[in-house]
Amino acid sequence: MQINADITLLWEITKSNFKLQNESSALGIIWYLLGPLLLFGIMVFVFSHRLGSEVDNYPLYLLMGIITWNFFATGAGRCMTTITGNASLIKSIPIRIEILIIAAIFHALITHSIEIFLFLALLLLSGIIPVLIPLYLVVLVISFIFTIGVGFALSATFVIFRDVQQIWSVVTRAWWFATPIFYVPTTTGLGSKLSLFNPLYYSIHLSRELLIYNRIPPLYLFLNFFVMSLLSLLVGYYIFRKLQPNFVALI
Amino acid sequence: MSSNPAIVVENVYKDFWVHARTDATMLSRIADVFPSGGKRLHSRKIEAVRDVSFTVDHGKVLGIIGKNAAGKSTLLRLIANIYEPDTGKVTVDGKIISLISLSVGLRPTLSIIDNIYLACSLFGMPRLQIKKVYPQILEFAGITDPYMYPYQLSTGMNQRLSFSIAVHTKPEILLLDEIFSAGDIAFQAKAQQRMEELIQGDTTVVMVSHSIERIQTLSDTVLWLDAGAVRMIGTPKEVIAAYTNSLQAERIAQ
Numbered sequence: 475m476q477i478n479a480d481i482t483l484l485w486e487i488t489k490s491n492f493k494l495q496n497e498s499s500a501l502g503i504i505w506y507l508l509g510p511l512l513l514f515g516i517m518v519f520v521f522s523h524r525l526g527s528e529v530d531n532y533p534l535y536l537l538m539g540i541i542t543w544n545f546f547a548t549g550a551g552r553c554m555t556t557i558t559g560n561a562s563l564i565k566s567i568p569i570r571i572e573i574l575i576i577a578a579i580f581h582a583l584i585t586h587s588i589e590i591f592l593f594l595a596l597l598l599l600s601g602i603i604p605v606l607i608p609l610y611l612v613v614l615v616i617s618f619i620f621t622i623g624v625g626f627a628l629s630a631t632f633v634i635f636r637d638v639q640q641i642w643s644v645v646t647r648a649w650w651f652a653t654p655i656f657y658v659p660t661t662t663g664l665g666s667k668l669s670l671f672n673p674l675y676y677s678i679h680l681s682r683e684l685l686i687y688n689r690i691p692p693l694y695l696f697l698n699f700f701v702m703s704l705l706s707l708l709v710g711y712y713i714f715r716k717l718q719p720n721f722v723a724l725i
Numbered sequence: 726m727s728s729n730p731a732i733v734v735e736n737v738y739k740d741f742w743v744h745a746r747t748d749a750t751m752l753s754r755i756a757d758v759f760p761s762g763g764k765r766l767h768s769r770k771i772e773a774v775r776d777v778s779f780t781v782d783h784g785k786v787l788g789i790i791g792k793n794a795a796g797k798s799t800l801l802r803l804i805a806n807i808y809e810p811d812t813g814k815v816t817v818d819g820k821i822i823s824l825i826s827l828s829v830g831l832r833p834t835l836s837i838i839d840n841i842y843l844a845c846s847l848f849g850m851p852r853l854q855i856k857k858v859y860p861q862i863l864e865f866a867g868i869t870d871p872y873m874y875p876y877q878l879s880t881g882m883n884q885r886l887s888f889s890i891a892v893h894t895k896p897e898i899l900l901l902d903e904i905f906s907a908g909d910i911a912f913q914a915k916a917q918q919r920m921e922e923l924i925q926g927d928t929t930v931v932m933v934s935h936s937i938e939r940i941q942t943l944s945d946t947v948l949w950l951d952a953g954a955v956r957m958i959g960t961p962k963e964v965i966a967a968y969t970n971s972l973q974a975e976r977i978a979q
Binding site for chain 1: 741742802805806807808809821823824825826832834835839842843846847848849850851852855
């Protein structure tokens with residue numbers, strides 16, 4: 475009964491978030507595709523000849539990087555303002571705030587799924603048949619877990635310290651450049667070692683290998699990513715629970 | 726139904742630390758997380774509820790009266806488990822629906838039908854149950870076109886909708902904060918009738934209102950809250966008499 479009610483709530487909040495985002499926008503959900511496509515167009519134009527010259531299917535390589543990154547950045551970013559944005563709700567109804575946070579990520583997942591469908595269409599057009607989709611779904615689930623963990627931590631700390639928003643925008647900027655989205659990671663040296671600690675490197679690298687290159691990556695990459703995501707969830711949720719008693723008074 | 730009281734509040738205290746600065750930045754907040762010499766530099770303590778105890782039996786109505794800032798809404802939120810008491814204990818037996826703010830959950834740019842689904846799910850109803858009650862909600866609120874948007878309705882109609890949603894979610898305990906100003910006289914009569922039905926159907930109600938008349942007609946017990954503490958608790962007649970006397974005395978003293 476309770477779980478039924480929770481699922482209904484999760485569904486209704488995700489749905490209303492989605493509908494509200496598209497309101498009074500002339501192009502509506504087309505923006506979901508247009509945004510990443512425009513960025514993609516610019517980057518293909520700028521980078522193809524230099525960074526991308528030694529990569530097979532560089533445009534697809536780039537696009538996969540952008541949309542995978544976007545899922546994380548949008549999901550975590552939306553979580554950050556979820557508690558403050560629902561202040562009046564949280565103050566007047568005893569509601570499980572966790573559900574609001576997870577709904578924010580589901581909202582990002584809807585956008586992401588649309589992008590993935592577009593990406594799969596592009597793959598087929600390029601003559602690539604993505605046979606490893608089931609394994610890709612595993613990567614997606616792990617990414618989801620990772621994003622929830624970060625989302626919990628961000629949403630809770632933002633209630634206490636509004637500066638988190640500025641800090642987060644600097645962090646994501648640096649993180650974006652540190653992640654092989656538009657370039658190819660080096661296989662030796664410091665950069666390659668740092669990548670092993672970057673969860674986004676895993677989600678992007680694994681997705682590319684599986685969908686674009688039809689290669690099964692070594693198991694340890696999956697395991698590393700999974701352990702990091704689990705850690706993110708545990709630490710994020712711990713922070714959230716620690717700070718939760720302060721929420722109502724501070725929003 | 727159990728023989729336990731529906732609500733038991735035991736020696737509850739609740740303080741708030743109000744940040745004295747509106748530009749709550751990281752530095753000022755960190756400063757207050759680590760008070761210097763036991764003092765918080767940027768915050769001020771407000772004792773919202775002090776040593777409050779009472780019980781409400783199933784199917785009874787408790788009216789709470791008191792001046793502004795007496796702690797009435799805080800007390801409702803403590804019962805609703807939105808706040809946790811600093812010390813003391815609140816025990817509740819039954820499903821609580823809190824109507825602390827009437828506009829809550831209604832998104833002006835979602836259609837009314839979407840809003841009903843959203844609000845009902847916020848009140849903890851599963852999908853199938855919402856499907857069953859939503860025609861009743863529309864009918865009670867007097868709305869004929871569920872594909873309209875709340876922003877197309879008047880404030881009064883929006884409040885009718887919220888009230889209608891709350892009373893159709895099968896509450897066992899209903900918490901109401903100043904909501905009887907909703908709608909016109911005809912709707913108020915309808916709302917009062919519905920409340921009486923709920924009370925007869927064994928719903929427990931805790932209501933906060935400045936409308937003394939309403940409190941007098943609906944309540945079994947009245948609690949007078951003054952500066953966060955219980956000043957008096959008893960039958961509506963005696964408590965309301967004492968309350969109005971004290972208000973008059975204050976007015977004369979001024």
